[in-house]
Amino acid sequence: MQYSVPAVARLIEQFAKLPGIGRKTAQRLAYHVISMSKESAFAFADAIKEVKNSVRYCNICQNIADSDICSICSNTVRDKSLICVVEDPQDVIAFEKTKEYKGLYHVLHGLISPADGIGPDDIKIRELLNRLKGDEVKEIIMATNPTIEGEATAMYISRLIKPLGVKVTRLAFGIPIGGELEYADENTLLRAIEGRREI
Amino acid sequence: MQYSVPAVARLIEQFAKLPGIGRKTAQRLAYHVISMSKESAFAFADAIKEVKNSVRYCNICQNIADSDICSICSNTVRDKSLICVVEDPQDVIAFEKTKEYKGLYHVLHGLISPADGIGPDDIKIRELLNRLKGDEVKEIIMATNPTIEGEATAMYISRLIKPLGVKVTRLAFGIPIGGELEYADENTLLRAIEGRREI
Numbered sequence: 097m098q099y100s101v102p103a104v105a106r107l108i109e110q111f112a113k114l115p116g117i118g119r120k121t122a123q124r125l126a127y128h129v130i131s132m133s134k135e136s137a138f139a140f141a142d143a144i145k146e147v148k149n150s151v152r153y154c155n156i157c158q159n160i161a162d163s164d165i166c167s168i169c170s171n172t173v174r175d176k177s178l179i180c181v182v183e184d185p186q187d188v189i190a191f192e193k194t195k196e197y198k199g200l201y202h203v204l205h206g207l208i209s210p211a212d213g214i215g216p217d218d219i220k221i222r223e224l225l226n227r228l229k230g231d232e233v234k235e236i237i238m239a240t241n242p243t244i245e246g247e248a249t250a251m252y253i254s255r256l257i258k259p260l261g262v263k264v265t266r267l268a269f270g271i272p273i274g275g276e277l278e279y280a281d282e283n284t285l286l287r288a289i290e291g292r293r294e295i
Numbered sequence: 296m297q298y299s300v301p302a303v304a305r306l307i308e309q310f311a312k313l314p315g316i317g318r319k320t321a322q323r324l325a326y327h328v329i330s331m332s333k334e335s336a337f338a339f340a341d342a343i344k345e346v347k348n349s350v351r352y353c354n355i356c357q358n359i360a361d362s363d364i365c366s367i368c369s370n371t372v373r374d375k376s377l378i379c380v381v382e383d384p385q386d387v388i389a390f391e392k393t394k395e396y397k398g399l400y401h402v403l404h405g406l407i408s409p410a411d412g413i414g415p416d417d418i419k420i421r422e423l424l425n426r427l428k429g430d431e432v433k434e435i436i437m438a439t440n441p442t443i444e445g446e447a448t449a450m451y452i453s454r455l456i457k458p459l460g461v462k463v464t465r466l467a468f469g470i471p472i473g474g475e476l477e478y479a480d481e482n483t484l485l486r487a488i489e490g491r492r493e494i
Contacts, residue, residue, distance in 0.1 A: 141340040
């Protein structure tokens with residue numbers, strides 16, 4: 097850019113680092129910040145700092161929390177015999193929206209991906225195994241995405257857990273509710289056939 | 296959301312206020328901030344505050360600047376007889392990218408839009424007229440967008456300026472370079488025909 101104010105250029109850089117924010121959008125957002133009132137802009141900046149200062153990971157499930165133990169793990173009504181293993185905190189929110197799942201979670205914070213140099217020790221697998229030391233947990237639901245990395249991580253973890261005598265299940269994959277067969281891809285259809293049930 | 300950490304919910308709110316950022320994207324960005332290092336997140340927050348602290352509007356052209364007079368207005372090489380009137384600071388950057396335009400700018404910070412309650416006094420028209428008090432300025436190029444508001448604002452300003460003996464021109468509108476006639480909309484084609492020139 098030939099013409100630029102350094103502070104604006106720096107803010108554009110910062111926005112452009114965010115996932116899914118390209119150069120043009122970063123520029124638009126930076127100019128929006130310039131047009132915001134000082135109070136609003138400072139509230140935005142402080143919200144970013146506050147998140148880093150107050151949010152930590154739950155000692156048990158590794159989900160985000162604002163205390164040592166998250167509100168799900170400390171909820172006495174939840175079924176402690178069931179753990180749903182997910183890739184990241186957003187997945188927890190998706191499951192909580194069902195309002196039906198009453199078990200606990202375990203957030204891996206990533207998936208095993210040798211191509212990206214992410215091995216089993218780089219995600220929260222050890223913390224999951226530690227939770228299985230007592231005999232409270234009866235079932236682990238592997239709820240990673242149906243991608244190559246998601247499947248590989250689910251397989252890897254299930255092989256570690258099965259010898260401990262804990263049941264390991266995988267989410268069902270198939271035609272989404274409201275979806276149309278006609279528009280389903282081959283892999284989804286294949287999984288739907290493989291996962292068929294007697295009615 | 297049933298499950299949430301207050302600081303995260305607040306950051307999602309803040310992101311969702313940005314233009315073009317929906318709820319889902321706001322959530323994704325907030326979770327990204329959580330996963331950033333504290334240093335990176337604080338650098339982001341500080342860049343926002345720094346912009347509000349250091350960026351002001353140029354006393355002459357109303358473009359963003361980090362001193363009273365912006366680097367374009369204070370550049371002695373630029374042609375001070377020519378002013379290109381634009382809606383916002385991003386438009387200045389677009390013109391500067393041509394590397395050919397050597398005149399000055401005037402940023403209106405909006406367009407007249409009675410439907411949105413924005414009248415002539417709400418944008419920087421008075422500041423533009425003040426710049427015409429000497430006889431240095433010979434031509435004003437109205438470079439607002441070819442929208443209803445952009446056209447109306449261009450017409451309104453040209454009626455104010457013409458009696459002062461200053462030439463007022465409008466950007467050419469027509470087929471974009473690299474564009475195909477086949478895909479041009481009717482309005483663009485109409486403007487291209489109206490603006491035709493002898494070759």
